[in-house]
Amino acid sequence: MANLISIFLLIVKSFFYQGNYNTENMQGTGFAWLARPILKRRGITLSEEHDKELGAYFNTNPSFVTALLGIFLKECQNGNNGIMAKNAYSSAFAALGDSFFWHALRPLLCFVSIFLVLYVSPWGIAIYPIVYGGFHILFLFFGGLVGSVLGLNTITLFNRFRFKEWANIVDKVSIFIIGALIVKGLEYSSSYEASDNMLLVTVLAFAAFIGGVFVYNKVSRPVFAMGLLILLLATLGAVGGYNIWIQ
Amino acid sequence: MELLLIPLAGLWSMDRSTAFNFMISRPLVVAAVIGGISGNFIWCFAGGILFEIIGLMDMPVGTRISRDSTFAAFVFAYVIAHLPVVTTEYCFFTLIIAYVLVFPATYSIVFTRWINKKLYQRSPHRESFLIWTGQAIAFARGVIVYAGGAVLISWLIEYAAGRLIVPSVSFLWLVIFFCFLAGYFSGFLTASMRLKIALLLLGGAFAWLIL
Numbered sequence: 001m002a003n004l005i006s007i008f009l010l011i012v013k014s015f016f017y018q019g020n021y022n023t024e025n026m027q028g029t030g031f032a033w034l035a036r037p038i039l040k041r042r043g044i045t046l047s048e049e050h051d052k053e054l055g056a057y058f059n060t061n062p063s064f065v066t067a068l069l070g071i072f073l074k075e076c077q078n079g080n081n082g083i084m085a086k087n088a089y090s091s092a093f094a095a096l097g098d099s100f101f102w103h104a105l106r107p108l109l110c111f112v113s114i115f116l117v118l119y120v121s122p123w124g125i126a127i128y129p130i131v132y133g134g135f136h137i138l139f140l141f142f143g144g145l146v147g148s149v150l151g152l153n154t155i156t157l158f159n160r161f162r163f164k165e166w167a168n169i170v171d172k173v174s175i176f177i178i179g180a181l182i183v184k185g186l187e188y189s190s191s192y193e194a195s196d197n198m199l200l201v202t203v204l205a206f207a208a209f210i211g212g213v214f215v216y217n218k219v220s221r222p223v224f225a226m227g228l229l230i231l232l233l234a235t236l237g238a239v240g241g242y243n244i245w246i247q
Numbered sequence: 248m249e250l251l252l253i254p255l256a257g258l259w260s261m262d263r264s265t266a267f268n269f270m271i272s273r274p275l276v277v278a279a280v281i282g283g284i285s286g287n288f289i290w291c292f293a294g295g296i297l298f299e300i301i302g303l304m305d306m307p308v309g310t311r312i313s314r315d316s317t318f319a320a321f322v323f324a325y326v327i328a329h330l331p332v333v334t335t336e337y338c339f340f341t342l343i344i345a346y347v348l349v350f351p352a353t354y355s356i357v358f359t360r361w362i363n364k365k366l367y368q369r370s371p372h373r374e375s376f377l378i379w380t381g382q383a384i385a386f387a388r389g390v391i392v393y394a395g396g397a398v399l400i401s402w403l404i405e406y407a408a409g410r411l412i413v414p415s416v417s418f419l420w421l422v423i424f425f426c427f428l429a430g431y432f433s434g435f436l437t438a439s440m441r442l443k444i445a446l447l448l449l450g451g452a453f454a455w456l457i458l
Binding site for chain 2: 019110171183
């Protein structure tokens with residue numbers, strides 16, 4: 001019971017560990033802030049050199065910080081170099097997190113919650129933070145447990161889940177939902193203003209989608225951002241004329 | 248109820264940069280909450296969708312700071328919720344202003360990280376102090392930049408309302424714009440072009456025929 005309470009408190013504490021996020025040691029201060037009390041409680045003393053490096057550069061996906069903390073503590077307890085393990089595995093877990101949380105879960109929840117809001121209830125928006133937050137806490141909990149038991153083998157276990165393949169499936173589901181959303185958008189627009197030719201409007205929407213894919217493949221991001229702005233302004237000008245300000 | 252937006256702005260800023268990581272600061276959620284509190288839900292939500300899709304492609308990988316789409320959604324939703332009469336023209340106008348102002352708002356994140364760096368260099372071992380000061384800075388940034396910025400822009404638009412002719416833009420234009428952004432975003436997703444189009448048409452047919 002005492003163990004569960006301490007894990008719960010560690011998870012709550014980890015919600016805030018990025019407080020000192022900066023351009024020099026990134027999340028290093030936060031990692032040291034999480035690790036130091038546990039090291040003290042377990043009676044682990046770091047060498048002077050390692051103690052200095054505890055708060056040095058560290059950057060990973062926030063959902064995997066407890067997994068890295070577990071690996072670090074396990075290595076320290078075994079008399080190995082915990083700092084090296086922390087540094088070596090932070091990038092690997094960052095890549096895992098980017099792949100699962102940023103690339104797969106976030107787009108999926110975005111389109112699912114839009115779908116739910118438009119088709120079911122405005123409360124559908126709650127799905128986004130609840131499910132994402134649920135996965136975040138789940139990974140913090142199991143990551144911490146697994147990390148402190150398996151040590152360096154933790155990454156092997158996580159790799160078995162094949163997060164990259166999840167992302168591939170989720171991507172396809174997202175495109176399917178986009179199709180449903182476009183139809184809903186066209187339905188909304190026809191309720192706002194009567195469209196003379198719904199077929200033409202549908203073709204236009206489809207062409208805009210294909211245009212978007214084409215622009216993604218051919219144009220770089222900064223050019224896209226500038227182009228988008230110019231497109232918005234040009235449309236504004238073309239539709240309404242250039243004389244915006246009047247007396 | 249409106250005063251609730253001040254602490255929410257602080258919490259959203261924290262969620263975006265220093266705490267929680269629950270995605271309560273996503274443009275979609277921010278716009279929906281403001282729309283729910285202040286009114287004009289569907290318009291706020293429509294703006295939230297557009298900023299969400301732009302934000303989804305902008306991942307904070309490594310040291311990269313993604314553009315502050317939370318700010319854009321906050322400003323857009325606040326302004327739209329407080330317009331006496333909502334028209335597509337003003338939605339579109341506010342959309343452009345919010346999108347342009349994302350860039351200085353993003354710079355405020357760079358600035359807070361610079362302050363954090365200076366604090367860390369001064370006293371690297373006072374971890375608790377550094378963490379909670381950083382949280383307070385992130386909260387203050389939200390209140391100043393999000394809430395303050397939204398009120399200021401709302402005043403500006405209200406001031407300009409009588410003097411400005413905003414051209415006519417239809418809701419359909421916003422939908423077409425969404426389609427374009429969705430297409431751009433789907434380029435970011437992994438599937439062949441043929442499969443993407445097939446899935447898109449399947450999704451459309453599903454919504455049209457069944458829902």
